[in-house]
Amino acid sequence: MTRTETLSRLTSAADLDVLKNKVLPRLQVRKDPNAKPYEGVTHNIMICCDTGCTSSGSRKIVDAFEKDLKAKGLDKSVEVVIIGCHGFCEMGPLIVVYPNDIYYVHLTPDDIPEIVDETIKNGNAVERLLYQDRETLKPIVNYKEIEFYAKQNRILLTNCGHINPEDVMEYIANDGYKALAKALTMKDNTDALLEEVKKSGLRGRGGGGFPTGRKWDLCRNAPGDKKYIICNADEGDPGAFMDRSMMEGDPHRLLEGMIIGGLVIGADEGYIYCRAEYPLAIRRLNNAIAQAETLGLLGDNILGSGWSFHLHIKEGAGAFVCGEETALIHSIEGKRGMPTARPPFPAISGLWGKPTNNNNVETWANIPGIIRNGGDWYASYGTANSKGTKVFALTGKIRNTGLAEVPMGITMREIIFNIGGGIQNDKKFKAVQIGGPSGGCLPESMIDRPVDYDSLIEAGAMMGSGGLVVVDEDTCMVDLARFFLSFTRDESCGKCTPCREGSTRMLNILNNITQGKGLPGDIELLEELARNIKLSALCGLGQTCPNPILSTIRYFRHEYEAHIFQKKCPAGQCVDLLTYWIDTEKCIGCGACKKVCPADAIDGNKKEPHVIDVRKCIKCGSCIDACKKQKAISRK
């Protein structure tokens, strides 16, 4: 596991090339099935230990491999590599065995000895552990042939899940820091670098979609000797984990993008503001910064160019509003993270009053590719006004949860039904929520439109950071709107009245509706409040918080009306409008429901019909799940 190369300072672009060529042979096993063993290593086993896979138990898989390989005397010839997010979180714990790219899913520690015997020793795939195509039921050996991966276009996530994120050498072997070396040769002509960024058409991936090149230009031209750049890694949208996966899986790409940004903008210092809920991302970034500094790729006199740039990490302390750039800046300064009115824009007066440029993780991470391959290359992906690719986190009631990178302009239907594999348990698709608490939902009639910044705004949603939450027929859209409002209400900083009072007022109305206390006129009142808040709130959080309400009313008005006029929740989700009961004719008294009820609300003697005490019932639905065979319990 430990590497033999020692990190020593690089003083020129040529040094970087030498280092790259030194590392390449040891990674050849992953590219070429006929590669010669390097220092006796014949196999690489890549194990995804991203937050998702770790929760599914991937660390136990690592231990099992290390134990079994040692016992069989293979620990010198097989290298176990811990990788970041491979993307297909639903299949975790998952591994890839090189050579031959054999992909195993849903592993348990008991499977490991068989893999070592069959795959490592005999060179065969273990069929029962392979991914099985959902329709043909045929096992697939190479993950690249799986629809989930085949339909993606991974130009940003190219390393994510394929390299050891804690080893800078692996990044360098994959052309890492080559863009920086190229940029440094042009350090006296940063106009040309900026031109490439402008040409790429890259727009801010944090949600707003402001052209990145133009944003840089503003800060670059602002008067002042001292300038800062910031990476907004405060990924607070519930349901989004793209930035976390990138920081955990390929941290050096973010650093390289920021260093180049510093050079172009004329900043000598940068901050990464990362939420404290991402401890692994913070650890990996700290590690990456230390390695880059040792190699002379960051810090003083980068690659012997005479130019210096320093990076710091600031941990957030749990406030969603700090995703707003002025609030984020105040938080770095150690103050309450409250937004301030713009102008002045941070490009003129930002961190400690100095010109500051702020982009999110995905935006920065796109920069090395653009500088290395040129703006035209990047602009060859995507649509007329939205260039490049976008990373989405697929979650909710979707079969293939995970991380997907697709070119802009693909349809939502392709993302959900091809890459995402459709809806779990063969339920009916109802809507996809995009853009988190600031975004909106798209019903089936809207998912054939191309996904780009402008078409989403037209449809009443927004790109946001890229969280896609798919919901099926069992999800109540009124309750979903209520959920987002309760989130924004809690996260409102309280500085401006429209957001503080308005979100509370809208939440009260939504609470009433979902509790069966809605009144005629509530929908119109919500629409009026929403319009006013959008116009008058101080920052993005307040201005966008009515979006989930407006878009659910736009597409699912009938659900609001059913709650208000019939006092019914069509999806059967709003607990106050539901009661649970046992059909005494069907109940055989098996006691399965009684056993699982966490509230002790079910009573009855063996082999006699049971009853639910509605006063104790917390309406959790466990009993219905337990009574699948007999189907004696229902809610209405």
Next chain:
Amino acid sequence: MGSTSPGQTVDLTKLEPVFEKFVDVTKGSLIPVLQAAQDTYGYLPFKALEAIARHLKTPISQIYGVVTFYAQFRLTPRGKHIIRSCQGTACHVRNSARILETLKTTLGVKPGGTTEDLKFTLETVACIGACSLAPVMMVDTDAHGRLRPDRISKILDSYSN
């Protein structure tokens, strides 16, 4: 201010290594200092806040303002194990409300509350980024995914000592 009892003794020497690390008090070090202090004590005792105010030469009112603004900071002691029930969107649509309801009934505390034996503190969190395993909860640093209400008590039992 806060609910730390006034007579409580707090070992302030534990703060010395924190102060040593943040000698430069000018550049936004308040939040990192508070984070390090909370790591040390498990929460932010009022006496520690006073010491921080003296060290950073910052009014205690300002520090209190920052502490109460951010969700991460706590003014009261917490349980030995922290349960964070995820209420993010992905968990919400996979019925995390059921999980939270069950946790509340099983532990007999509301979110933010600590059991009387100081064993568990129940909190909610708006996404831990393990959406693929929804509904999820974290107990300390372990994530437990694909939860069902009837699995909760068994998971809690495994932390009972």
